[in-house]
Amino acid sequence: MHPDLPPLLDLQELDHKIGRLRSEFVQLPVAKRRVEEAFEEAKRKLQEAKQAQQSTELLRRQKEGEIEELRRRLARYQAQQMQARKNEEYQALSHEILQVKGEVEREEDEVLLLLEKADDLQIGVKQEERKAEEAEGDARQKRRELAEKESRLTSQLAQAELDRERKKGTVEPTLLARYQKLVQGHRENAIVPVVHGGCGGCHMKLTRQTLLRAEAAAELASCENCGRILFVAQ
Numbered sequence: 628m629h630p631d632l633p634p635l636l637d638l639q640e641l642d643h644k645i646g647r648l649r650s651e652f653v654q655l656p657v658a659k660r661r662v663e664e665a666f667e668e669a670k671r672k673l674q675e676a677k678q679a680q681q682s683t684e685l686l687r688r689q690k691e692g693e694i695e696e697l698r699r700r701l702a703r704y705q706a707q708q709m710q711a712r713k714n715e716e717y718q719a720l721s722h723e724i725l726q727v728k729g730e731v732e733r734e735e736d737e738v739l740l741l742l743e744k745a746d747d748l749q750i751g752v753k754q755e756e757r758k759a760e761e762a763e764g765d766a767r768q769k770r771r772e773l774a775e776k777e778s779r780l781t782s783q784l785a786q787a788e789l790d791r792e793r794k795k796g797t798v799e800p801t802l803l804a805r806y807q808k809l810v811q812g813h814r815e816n817a818i819v820p821v822v823h824g825g826c827g828g829c830h831m832k833l834t835r836q837t838l839l840r841a842e843a844a845a846e847l848a849s850c851e852n853c854g855r856i857l858f859v860a861q
């Protein structure tokens with residue numbers, strides 16, 4: 628390998644490391660948002676379960692109010708019936724009384740159904756309460772983990788950038804400029820090994836002359852196709 632290349636390979640490794648750390652770092656906000664969304668979702672479900680229970684409860688109370696009203700009407704009809712003088716009047720009230728009694732029965736059946744439904748909904752509320760509690764604990768744990776990850780990545784990045792600055796000083800300046808120009812174009816892997824007689828970056832077959840130059844390592848060789856700096860791995 629050409630003697631100028633090892634420090635450049637170290638530099639490239641540091642650039643890769645910085646790239647990995649940065650891409651991990653930019654994913655943190657997404658991960659944080661997911662944690663909060665999961666928690667919000669659990670809270671929303673609990674709220675829905677509570678609302679369903681409350682509206683059933685309200686409906687039941689309404690029905691009970693209606694039953695009371697019907698019973699008052701029934702008592703009124705029964706009192707009127709006792710005082711009825713004419714037979715037709717008596718018969719008409721009997722008919723009304725029967726009808727109101729039927730309505731009371733229907734309403735009472737509905738109240739029973741609503742009570743059963745309320746029991747089921749109560750179980751649902753308890754379940755959602757448990758899940759929301761779990762989600763809260765989970766969110767607290769994940770927030771802590773993400774905060775730890777953020778501070779770990781921040782210090783790793785600062786260290787890697789510091790290492791990079793130091794390493795940069797050890798790379799031959801014209802080679803460094805060439806490397807940086809390549810990095811800007813290809814983003815990564817500006818210096819690549821020769822693989823099976825081809826460029827380790829673009830995989831094109833190298834000319835015999837380039838291959839020999841890379842192997843001899845007396846001067847720098849680069850891929851005729853993509854321009855990447857080549858080396859032969861020992």
Ligand SMILES: [Zn+2]
Nearest residue numbers: 826829850853
């Ligand atoms: Zn190439």
